[in-house]
Amino acid sequence: MNFEYPPHGGSDPGTVQNGLQEKDINLGVSLALGNLLSNQGHEVFYTRSTDIAVPLLQRSQVAASVNADLFLSIHVNSGGGQGVEAYYSITDSTPRLANVICDDIASLGFRNRGTKTRVGSNGDYYSVIRETVRLSNAKPYLVEMFFLDSSTDRGLYQQVGNQGLAQAIARAVNTVYRSDIGDQSSTGVYTVKAGDTLYSIARRYNTTVSAIRSLNGLTSNFIFVGQRLQIPSSQKVYTVRLGDTLYFIAKQFNTTVDRIMRDNNLSSNILSIGMQLVIM
Numbered sequence: 152m153n154f155e156y157p158p159h160g161g162s163d164p165g166t167v168q169n170g171l172q173e174k175d176i177n178l179g180v181s182l183a184l185g186n187l188l189s190n191q192g193h194e195v196f197y198t199r200s201t202d203i204a205v206p207l208l209q210r211s212q213v214a215a216s217v218n219a220d221l222f223l224s225i226h227v228n229s230g231g232g233q234g235v236e237a238y239y240s241i242t243d244s245t246p247r248l249a250n251v252i253c254d255d256i257a258s259l260g261f262r263n264r265g266t267k268t269r270v271g272s273n274g275d276y277y278s279v280i281r282e283t284v285r286l287s288n289a290k291p292y293l294v295e296m297f298f299l300d301s302s303t304d305r306g307l308y309q310q311v312g313n314q315g316l317a318q319a320i321a322r323a324v325n326t327v328y329r330s331d332i333g334d335q336s337s338t339g340v341y342t343v344k345a346g347d348t349l350y351s352i353a354r355r356y357n358t359t360v361s362a363i364r365s366l367n368g369l370t371s372n373f374i375f376v377g378q379r380l381q382i383p384s385s386q387k388v389y390t391v392r393l394g395d396t397l398y399f400i401a402k403q404f405n406t407t408v409d410r411i412m413r414d415n416n417l418s419s420n421i422l423s424i425g426m427q428l429v430i431m
């Protein structure tokens with residue numbers, strides 16, 4: 152289960168620059184991201200889905216009440232810098248998602264400032280991070296996607312839009328969380344080349360235009376060169392857990408031990424924890 156909260160809102164605009172307001176970008180990216188993640192099989196909740204301000208503590212309480220396992224707080228930065236950075240809790244010893252989000256947003260052209268923690272007088276400096284850890288089981292990450300007061304960053308933002316940023320973050324979430332979810336369909340990523348149409352891509356991957364559109368949250372058939380599209384696929388990826396046997400996994404996926412061994416080129420039925428198996 153995933154959870155996110157579009158920060159600021161209502162009378163609190165966050166950063167404002169050249170007619171762009173942080174609260175609008177946070178909300179736009181968060182809603183686009185929520186759409187993508189729902190289409191990809193995640194359960195998504197919002198602290199706000201319209202232009203209202205939600206008190207800080209209440210945001211963490213929502214995470215607890217829905218028993219979220221992930222809490223994304225998506226911001227735009229300001230103050231004279233450039234690029235993406237992500238904050239994680241000082242209590243988080245495996246903040247891999249923060250790294251992958253930075254990498255994926257940086258792949259759009261933004262500078263990668265990396266991941267950070269920030270300590271305050273009573274633990275994590277940021278209230279949403281501190282209180283979410285205190286009140287819930289969710290891992291909180293605070294992403295500063297780019298700097299609104301950098302004209303370079305604004306230029307990049309105008310190119311990729313809310314949708315481009317949402318796609319990058321969704322890809323990161325799927326990279327880190329998908330492997331834990333045995334029953335999710337795996338997806339491939341395709342980078343659009345000159346001359347491609349959604350129809351030609353769908354044909355090549357034996358899928359449909361509407362399946363690609365819904366997986367990527369596209370509202371029209373418009374695609375552009377360099378755009379990264381997730382491609383639906385019927386195969387699943389399963390990550391081996393403590394106590395699993397091939398027999399148990401085969402039964403769970405309604406297939407056979409022989410079939411799994413053949414599809415994964417296994418020469419013996421010895422499994423190691425964390426090993427990824429493709430289930431056709």
Ligand SMILES: [Zn+2]
Nearest residue numbers: 158165226227
């Ligand atoms: Zn902010």
